[in-house]
């Protein structure tokens with residue numbers, strides 16, 4: 120297992136270092152101003168005052184910083200600036216709906232999120248989509264992605280959800296749902312995961328031709344059982360035949376809005392918003 124590595128992104132380093140530089144400029148400016156007021160009687164200072172509050176997780180416009188990662192073999196690294204723009208805005212990254220041929224007949228099915236449920240609709244001869252399957256009532260769907268997560272040439276739904284265990288404690292599960300022998304069923308899944316899943320995506324991030332599973336999951340921070348509230352890690356998993364092997368995990372951070380950019384890229388780019396935790 121590859122464990123979290125204590126590194127920061129280039130983007131965040133640039134933001135943090137930029138903030139310190141501005142602080143030095145402002146300090147020098149204020150010192151100069153005090154000296155000039157004393158000597159000249161009130162000359163104004165027009166040096167570069169910060170245009171925002173110096174939030175490490177934000178940009179000058181107040182929007183969250185965007186971090187990008189590219190992967191090869193068993194490792195991922197920061198994409199140097201310029202960072203690609205995410206196709207969707209903040210808070211708009213969870214699965215809404217999509218089409219994919221789950222039955223293998225060449226006709227795409229419609230997969231749609233309805234609250235905490237996920238439903239599959241078939242296109243009928245009259246041109247109408249009708250529901251043919253939905254997630255069990257006990258599943259509280261968190262996110263989903265469409266693709267071939269188990270690398271067998273057939274399309275399925277990768278879904279993350281909460282479900283109560285026999286003691287009534289909610290547990291996080293990743294499942295693969297596919298169409299087999301005339302019905303939709305759980306193709307893969309089972310035990311709850313140790314780090315609850317909040318967002319997921321499917322894309323070939325290492326360019327080997329097989330889709331990989333990219334996850335935003337709860338962070339385990341060294342020295343803390345639960346970690347800072349809301350901290351996440353970005354993890355990348357590859358299918359090994361009967362389950363997923365961890366390929367890479369980022370340092371913990373307040374990451375959100377997971378998206379992948381695969382159009383025109385040999386290796387899909389991972390985008391998140393937020394910033395790494397300061398664990399000093």
Ligand SMILES: [Ca+2]
Pocket residue numbers: 219220221222223224225226227228
């Ligand atoms: Ca179909």
Ligand SMILES: [Ca+2]
Pocket residue numbers: 266267268269270271272273274275
């Ligand atoms: Ca498959």
Ligand SMILES: [Ca+2]
Pocket residue numbers: 322323324325326327328329330331357
């Ligand atoms: Ca791959």
